[in-house]
Amino acid sequence: MEFTRASRLRDILAHPLGSDIVRQLARQMGRSPRWLTTFGGIRISWLARFLGSDVVDSLVTLLNSHPDRPGPGPEVKQWWQDAVFYQIYPRSFADSDGDGIGDLRGIIDRLDYLAELGVDCLWLSPIFDSPNEDMGYDIRNYRAIMSEMGTLEDADALIDGCHERGMRIILDLVVNHTSAEHPWARAAAADPDGPYGDYYFLRQGQREPNNWRSFFSGPAWRYLPETDRWVLHLFAPGQWDLNWDNPAVRGEAADIVSWWLDRGVDGFRLDVINLISKSPGLPEGSEIIGELLQFTGIEHYFFGPKLHDYLVELRRNGFTRRRPPRTTVRHRHTDGTLGDRLPPDPVGIMVGEAIGIGVESGALLARSNQAALDLLFNFDVLESPGHSRFDTYTYDPNYLKEYYLDYAQRSGPGDWLAVFWDNHDNPRMLSKIAGGAESDPAIRTAVGKLLATLQLTMRGTPFLYQGQEIAAINQPFSSMSELRDIESINRYRALLEQGWSPQQGWESVLAGTRDHARVPMQWEPDGGFTTGTPWLAGCDEAPGFSVAEQYANHDSVWWWYHALIALRRRTEDLRSGDLRFHLPRRRHYLAYVRGGRYFIEMNLSGRMQPRPKPPFECDLILGPPRNSHLAPYESSVSCRR
Numbered sequence: 001m002e003f004t005r006a007s008r009l010r011d012i013l014a015h016p017l018g019s020d021i022v023r024q025l026a027r028q029m030g031r032s033p034r035w036l037t038t039f040g041g042i043r044i045s046w047l048a049r050f051l052g053s054d055v056v057d058s059l060v061t062l063l064n065s066h067p068d069r070p071g072p073g074p075e076v077k078q079w080w081q082d083a084v085f086y087q088i089y090p091r092s093f094a095d096s097d098g099d100g101i102g103d104l105r106g107i108i109d110r111l112d113y114l115a116e117l118g119v120d121c122l123w124l125s126p127i128f129d130s131p132n133e134d135m136g137y138d139i140r141n142y143r144a145i146m147s148e149m150g151t152l153e154d155a156d157a158l159i160d161g162c163h164e165r166g167m168r169i170i171l172d173l174v175v176n177h178t179s180a181e182h183p184w185a186r187a188a189a190a191d192p193d194g195p196y197g198d199y200y201f202l203r204q205g206q207r208e209p210n211n212w213r214s215f216f217s218g219p220a221w222r223y224l225p226e227t228d229r230w231v232l233h234l235f236a237p238g239q240w241d242l243n244w245d246n247p248a249v250r251g252e253a254a255d256i257v258s259w260w261l262d263r264g265v266d267g268f269r270l271d272v273i274n275l276i277s278k279s280p281g282l283p284e285g286s287e288i289i290g291e292l293l294q295f296t297g298i299e300h301y302f303f304g305p306k307l308h309d310y311l312v313e314l315r316r317n318g319f320t321r322r323r324p325p326r327t328t329v330r331h332r333h334t335d336g337t338l339g340d341r342l343p344p345d346p347v348g349i350m351v352g353e354a355i356g357i358g359v360e361s362g363a364l365l366a367r368s369n370q371a372a373l374d375l376l377f378n379f380d381v382l383e384s385p386g387h388s389r390f391d392t393y394t395y396d397p398n399y400l401k402e403y404y405l406d407y408a409q410r411s412g413p414g415d416w417l418a419v420f421w422d423n424h425d426n427p428r429m430l431s432k433i434a435g436g437a438e439s440d441p442a443i444r445t446a447v448g449k450l451l452a453t454l455q456l457t458m459r460g461t462p463f464l465y466q467g468q469e470i471a472a473i474n475q476p477f478s479s480m481s482e483l484r485d486i487e488s489i490n491r492y493r494a495l496l497e498q499g500w501s502p503q504q505g506w507e508s509v510l511a512g513t514r515d516h517a518r519v520p521m522q523w524e525p526d527g528g529f530t531t532g533t534p535w536l537a538g539c540d541e542a543p544g545f546s547v548a549e550q551y552a553n554h555d556s557v558w559w560w561y562h563a564l565i566a567l568r569r570r571t572e573d574l575r576s577g578d579l580r581f582h583l584p585r586r587r588h589y590l591a592y593v594r595g596g597r598y599f600i601e602m603n604l605s606g607r608m609q610p611r612p613k614p615p616f617e618c619d620l621i622l623g624p625p626r627n628s629h630l631a632p633y634e635s636s637v638s639c640r641r
């Protein structure tokens with residue numbers, strides 16, 4: 001259907017992008033999507049009165065440039081649907097040489113640990129050569145390892161070590177931008193009219209070529225006096241956006257992927273991959289959208305006109321194997337024992353980080369019939385409605401239920417969810433939910449177990465982030481001088497410039513800083529990450545929550561993860577069985593049945609709750625003895641008798 005200003009809200013809601021955008025706006029206003037449907041009949045031209053006609057026009061253009069809902073996709077079973085992923089932030093995982101920075105040897109030393117925990121696939125945040133303006137998300141050389149982290153030989157040993165233990169490994173592909181120190185960037189700056197000039201967005205002019213804003217505060221353009229050009233950087237000034245409309249750039253990205261696939265990696269997580277296609281001409285962003293979403297210009301690149309085409313091409317030219325890799329993974333049986341090497345996967349896995357993409361627009365990229373991504377991270381789960389990462393608030397776990405209910409309703413055949421809420425860009429979900437109460441070890445343990453239970457029994461592929469297995473919590477930073485993240489540092493400066501007091505600025509940054517999740521892994525009660533001085537200070541002083549202590553205590557969160565992962569591995573119903581919610585309207589209560597047999601039950605509140613009748617007679621597999629009440633944040637798994 002062709003959209004115009006005369007289209008009605010209900011038509012917009014029937015389009016996958018329209019539906020996601022409008023729902024996103026409603027969520028930001030703290031409203032439920034049902035509230036919107038009462039306005040289904042209004043024409044969008046009417047909205048122009050409040051939102052301005054440029055907003056309405058942007059919406060119309062965006063919807064017209066994308067296809068309608070995709071048809072149902074085939075349900076072909078893939079290895080990654082059965083897998084448990086584990087994200088490592090290499091800088092903070094394990095340091096083998098005492099320089100305070102985690103490294104590949106450190107990871108290799110811990111592979112037995114990860115195999116014992118039961119993970120099937122590692123995802124490593126960037127390990128490539130980088131000046132680290134954004135901790136490796138600014139790559140200088142895609143075919144070299146960051147010197148602090150090791151060498152290519154170490155990378156090979158790491159890949160082999162994973163495969164030998166029955167684990168796959170994926171790396172982080174950051175190709176929306178490169179470091180300003182990448183040789184392409186240097187060549188572009190030296191000769192903007194030469195072959196590399198068109199690798200980036202270099203523009204002449206008296207002022208910024210448009211009003212787009214950077215995700216890390218300030219304008220998205222930096223002036224390069226040496227060449228008298230402006231360069232586009234949606235992130236830090238040293239992260240220059242690549243021009244994907246240039247076929248040479250797309251060829252380079254595909255070559256990088258094949259090069260690593262040949263070495264044996266099993267695929268990539270693709271950093272901000274939905275930002276690669278920018279609207280032709282880089283038009284001005286709507287100021288109103290900018291105010292609503294904080295990022296002026298976003299409507300011109302969050303789902304650009306060529307996004308789908310470029311992903312299909314990258315899948316074909318980069319991720320589809322042409323040669324056998326150096327090594328492949330050994331099969332792991334459902335009892336955990338190892339078998340023979342598997343044949344190579346014909347296509348490496350593509351896990352997309354897609355910011356601002358909702359359930360239905362996500363299906364345009366990752367449904368099984370779209371030939372683009374395999375999985376994507378949907379970020380709508382991260383904050384409860386009406387809140388953003390930099391608000392000081394307590395996350396309402398009832399929203400987790402709403403989120404998964406909504407996903408189950410709006411997804412269709414061929415859709416598969418990446419289940420996650422912790423990563424290196426977000427404060428810990430455990431702390432967001434407990435809201436300070438995690439200083440009580442019993443609450444901390446209960447919330448840690450509840451999150452594990454949900455993540456490992458929900459329909460979808462779990463992505464754990466390092467530290468979840470020891471119930472890691474936010475770091476009680478006490479001043480800006482302790483933070484290392486460029487986003488936090490820039491944001492603090494920008495808030496002060498806007499007139500916030502230092503105290504207000506600090507509170508906001510402390511609520512949302514990405515450094516909460518980047519502090520070193522707590523291996524031992526007194527640290528254990530490094531023998532030197534860690535690059536980012538962080539220590540968890542609460543007794544009982546280091547790996548060593550958790551491992552020694554059979555009631556710990558660590559063993560809970562261990563038991564759940566093992567249970568999942570041997571239980572087909574928990575991996576691919578259908579999902580039916582039990583008493584979904586009951587507040588503070590989340591329960592569902594997987595595969596008609598497994599009953600999962602959770603108390604979403606910090607108070608005792610009466611226990612409702614289960615859907616059938618069942619026997620407890622994991623959890624405290626059942627009595628008439630659910631304890632605070634209690635969670636359990638049972639099986640039909």
Ligand code: TEU
Pocket residue numbers: 134137138174215216235271272353355424425487514
């Ligand atoms: O993050 C993308 C991203 O936009 C966010 O998660 C980000 O932390 C926040 O929105 C900024 O306001 C990815 C990486 O995960 C992140 O670490 C990088 O900094 C970023 O891309 C740029 O490469």
